Amino acid sequence: MKAYLDNGNTTPVAEEVVEAMLPYLTEKYGHPLFIYSLGREANETVESASESIANTVGAKGSELTFTSGATEANDLAVRGIAKANKSKGKHIITSRVENPSVLRITEELERRGFKVDYLDVDSEGFIDLKQLGDLITNETILVSIIHASDEIGTIEPLKEVGEILEDQDHKVFFHTDAAASCARIPIDMDEMNLDLISISAHKIHGPKGIGALIAREGVKIEPINYGYLSLSNLRPGTENMPGIVGFQKAAELAFEDFDSKIDHMKKLRDKLMDGIEEKITETILHGPRGDDRSPANVNYSFKRVEGESILMQLDMRGISVATGSACATRKLEPSHVLTAIGVKPAVAHGAIRFTLSRMNTEKEIDYTLEVLPEVVEKLRELSPIK
């Protein structure tokens, strides 16, 4: 038995996605810039994929730019807005619970003379809306808040952020990193007053190497990379055709009968959470409960055990999970998100993150609930800390 519960880092590619990609790895190899038939076909394919992916968040195909992933999309959003609007102000607001991808970008902007404020979060990871309102000045050009924490599942109040920004006397652009929440939590750019959104294919059972930035019509943004601009005015380079087609198919699959897919993930999430709390003592849940939590995220610390040891033991039994920081497993730093919500380093190191997807099954959760308590118990027996 296997259970892949690390869908926050990457997901298996859906079979239908591979099938959709294959023609673009074989007979349909045209370059979309070219005017002969193979090229025209490729061009139409890019347009139709843009339309279909953008529609899932209520945007238009012409507002979508393909990138090599959400990391590049975040970079293009944050630095692209900063570059294009610095004459209006050099102040950016983000939060302490962003993915490192966004934080590395804002740190670079600080080195370039921008002022960046990082919103505090409460013990469940929610940003402080009052603080946001207080921090906005005439110089503020961008607010970038993650849609839902990829680590602790907290769904941030983007609608309320959007309202605060709409109430300002001047335009403050609003970006969200939705790589972790896309295809897990509904997004409506209009309703949330969002100007920019970053998404990624490999987090929704699409291929690695392709993502997108959606920027609403009229948003003033500049490219951050240079080279020959192909179909896009914002991002140079030959389009990743198989990736684009795979992304389109992945989005179509994920959003087909979306509500029932969300319900399915919620059911699995609650089953896993109930099971852990019932079968294992001394656990600490990170992030909120209920509707404010991503249907896909479960994150617990197991006291007196190292997360890494649990991860390795689960791996030996076919279960894949993440520990500590979302991405930092080779770096051994405690998660900045757990630190932001006030979790002590010792407890943070014991955190295990499970990320579900529409493709997980109840059987996998049953199996995990069979194996995990044994693993934790054994490791506690061996632990020097009693």
Next chain:
Amino acid sequence: MKAYLDNGNTTPVAEEVVEAMLPYLTEKYGHPLFIYSLGREANETVESASESIANTVGAKGSELTFTSGATEANDLAVRGIAKANKSKGKHIITSRVENPSVLRITEELERRGFKVDYLDVDSEGFIDLKQLGDLITNETILVSIIHASDEIGTIEPLKEVGEILEDQDHKVFFHTDAAASCARIPIDMDEMNLDLISISAHKIHGPKGIGALIAREGVKIEPINYGYLSLSNLRPGTENMPGIVGFQKAAELAFEDFDSKIDHMKKLRDKLMDGIEEKITETILHGPRGDDRSPANVNYSFKRVEGESILMQLDMRGISVATGSACATRKLEPSHVLTAIGVKPAVAHGAIRFTLSRMNTEKEIDYTLEVLPEVVEKLRELSPIK
């Protein structure tokens, strides 16, 4: 019958490449940063692919950084060197026959206060080595010269450039865009004294969306994109695993029995050139003849005919070629390379570029030589210019 002779823009993916990629689109979906088994496997895959691709130009795996393509690799090379070394000088030398990808980058650096000199070329497209020597100053930090023109096939004297740079009192980094020449002309970074080289998978029967920059050990370079750095210290974002594996396989196939593949392309090239000159009157060859010409490139203007008309007529008969500027077919500007070698706009607009690959056959050339003369003749009959 079909003949795809536009391998300069993009190539069909080889069957073996698709086969190699498939496991990474199905069961091998691990994220290389992660320490559990799926992740460790992915990590080893990236290392082995890096090694195997870097070896084809005499470099080490640790010197290779995967990018989304040659465009990004060029951007990383040129801007990455500029950023890391601007305290030593802000002078860059390149040529008038670079791919637009490099020219858009140097134009951006000019806007940022760098001085960029563009080497002139002679009527066959060769750069002026004397001019290069004269232009180098204490402020020069980088020389970037395309290996072989993707438009007119001129193989630039990189070895001689390398010698000139080695003779300088201070270090001048040497970069080449080898996207067009990789797997067509042998490259040895040591022999050419090259510090950096950009390559792309989709030009050598690999997939779109993956390329690489190889920067020799000790080369001072800074990232140009920000985000969470995965395995690479230079380029952020989750590795495009299927792309990386496809790139590796494409390189392995291309460099297996490399000499005979080069001979094959040369034979096809010469057959095509001889046939065109024998069967069609009033043609003008662009670029040199013989060993100084890429085995893959053929470029002729057919007087009194529009290149675009030839292209469309050939397309209707299953033959794909490029016209005018390498990439500009949707833009209708005359090729900057043809302009640089002194070709008049009217003649440049009639230029047709054929780019061969190891996968083309004699039959395809025979078919092209059957169709092309008829097409040119018919179009000339219709032409108002006599």
